[in-house]
Amino acid sequence: MTEPIMRVEHLYKIFSLQNTRSKEKEAYEALQKDTPLEEVSKHYQVMVALNDITLNIExxxxxxxxxxxxxxxxxxxxxxxxxxxPTAGKVLYKGTNILDYSxxxxxxxxxxxxxxxxxxxxxxxxxxxxxxxxxxxxxxxxxxxxxxxxxxxxxxxxxxxxxxxxxxxxxxxxxxxxxxxxxxxxxxxxxxxxxxxxxxxxxxxxxxxxxxxxxxxxxxxxxxxxxxxxxxxxxxxxxxxxxxxxxxxxxxxxxxxxxxxxxxxxxxxxxxTVDTTKVLTVRSITEVPGALVREGSGAALAVKVMGVNGVSSAYVLDEHMHYKGIVTLDSALAVLNGAKSYDEALITTVPCIKNPETLITDIVKISANTGFPLPVVDKDGLFLGIVTKAAVLTSLQK
Ligand SMILES: Nc1ncnc2c1ncn2[C@@H]1O[C@H](COP(=O)(O)OP(=O)(O)OP(=O)(O)O)[C@@H](O)[C@H]1O
Ligand SMILES: [Mg+2]
Missing domain, CATH: 3.40.50.300 (P-loop containing nucleotide triphosphate hydrolases)
Known part of the structure; x- marks a missing residue:
């Protein structure tokens, strides 16, 4: 990782309510001795505005x-x-404590x-x-x-x-x-x-x-x-x-x-408090994948459909539009070579979103951890489309 441009280390800012800087220091020392915050504030008449902050600014x-x-x-x-x-701590700019500046x-x-x-x-x-x-x-x-x-x-x-x-x-x-x-x-x-x-x-x-x-x-x-x-x-x-x-x-x-x-x-x-009217549901970012194949139409067609669409996976549906799984280009080719059966080639472990009204915020993690766009089905199991990682992240930026 590159060095942060700024970094604060164990930063404290204590305001003395009577404007006496010695009280700031005394209060800080007391905090270091694990005196409870409330006691310190009351005894020294101070406001602890920053209490041991360490963070990097990239x-x-x-x-x-x-x-x-x-x-x-x-x-x-x-x-x-x-x-x-600051009452105590360091403020580093490119590794130098600016408190030491002339x-x-x-x-x-x-x-x-x-x-x-x-x-x-x-x-x-x-x-x-x-x-x-x-x-x-x-x-x-x-x-x-x-x-x-x-x-x-x-x-x-x-x-x-x-x-x-x-x-x-x-x-x-x-x-x-x-x-x-x-x-x-x-x-x-x-x-x-x-x-x-x-x-x-x-x-x-x-x-x-x-x-x-x-x-x-x-x-x-x-x-x-x-x-x-x-x-x-x-x-x-x-x-x-x-x-x-x-x-x-x-x-x-x-x-x-x-x-x-x-x-x-x-x-x-x-x-x-994230504005719920702005929190979108999965439905709003569901798209129809280019590569859709019918179950039983065979690996050769799947390879062709993927080729035409320039993608390396296809979504497989049965004749009633129910989602069945995903075939990848590699696995479809393996079927063509006779190395795998079609059933073996079908990936059925990708998590499927079963309610299009699910909030996008609730699928961020699954989406990030899954190697494929997530399939979305309605309550009857009918395939509605897919949700890509890019769509999830873009929706969070809006
Ligand atoms: N000059 C000061 N003397 C005494 N107390 C102060 C002083 N400046 C800030 N404080 C106190 O320090 C605490 C932190 O204040 P600060 O202004 O950093 O908060 P903030 O998060 O920016 O709040 P806001 O969202 O209202 O701007 C508050 O309790 C404030 O009253
Ligand atoms: Mg403020």
Missing amino acids: EGKVLVIIGLSGSGKSTLVRCLNLLHI PSQMQEFRRTKVAMVFQNFGLMSHRNVLQNAAYGLEVRGVERGQREKQAAAMLEMVGLKGWENKSIRSLSGGMKQRVGIARALTNNPDILIMDEAFSALDPLVRNDLQLELLRIQEKMQKTIVFITHDINEAFKLGDTVAILRDGKLIQMASPEEMLAKPADEYVKRFIN
């Missing part, structure tokens, strides 16, 4: 951080660029390696769109022609070509956030941090921007750390989803893994 991937309000999401990402100084190294890191996109856009209303997008480069002293060229390219990337000279006030919320993204990208950072960046937008605009972000990610291969409350958004955008509760990392997994194996009840409850 280069070129989207990591989504999700959790209830107050679970520590913003605190975690603010530790990534040291807007918050002030000038830190400034360089903040200006060129990470960029943030905020929920409230954080744009300057007295500047036009182009000047906002070019702001980061201006701060870095890049000359005007160069910075405006880069900013214009990024505005085009987010779909705002032609809007360069418009005032910020004239833009809708969705467009303002496009400017926010362009401004962050203009610095060409390695890592884009987006804290609830789409949460204030209405659902349709939000949907557009989610797709836009995926498109940008595909093109630019940025590392993105994206915070949200919304599990639908998390599953749509995340290569990996990390779920926080009370400052602890409860589970970090791909959406598929998290659906198949939620770590505990908290994760399950989150997953259960």
